Amino acid sequence: MTTQGQFKIVRFGLTLILICLALYSLPSNSLVQAHSQRSASRTKTPRAIKIAAPGFYFEVSPCVRCYRCRPCSLDNGWQRKLMRLLRASGIASFPGESSGSDSAPVLFETVGMIKRFAAPKSYDTNIYIGPFESENAARAIIAELCSALGEVGVMESSCEDMATKSEGSNLYTRGSFDVSGIRVLPKRASN
Secondary structure, three states, X not given: OOHHXXXXXXXXXXXXXXXXXXXXXXXXXXXXXXXXXXXXXXXXOOOOOEEOOOEEEEEEEEOHHHHHOOOOOOOOOHHHHHHHHHHHOOOXXXXXXXXOOEOOOOOEEXXXXXXXXXXXXXXXXXXXXXXXXXXXXXXXXXXXXXXXXXXXXXXXXXXXXXXXXXXXXXXXXXXXXXXXXXXXXXXXXXX
């Protein structure tokens, strides 16, 4: 092969490499669209806040002492275990957070709303049991609730004390939990 033939091959190779580099640096329209669709699917859109239905509920939270002096007698994941035990008894429960408390010396304190969470956010996330149509329907499950609490943590008071004694909206519990009665009222229709 002559020098001129070798020169043509090298020039052809360099031209081919430059064309490939140029095409590589300019993404095709379909690639750009695919990338933008992937990016759009990854961006999180704000989810609507799920609000609990009106009714009577029990709010279960770790005992106040657990907030101040760890370690507590409750293991991480206590909420999931409690919800699983209640579900096995046919009792609805969910993690959440109440707001708009109207403190009153009654067993079922009125709150503005309860935000429902898909899963517990932290060790301190409260569990809500309910809704129940009436105070009597809520009181009827206290024995099952007490039994489930006893399997998850330490219950130093008896279930009978929990069912019969209360101070305001707080049921008489000693041990790993604080249990309160709360009520969500139906929203009034605006005119």
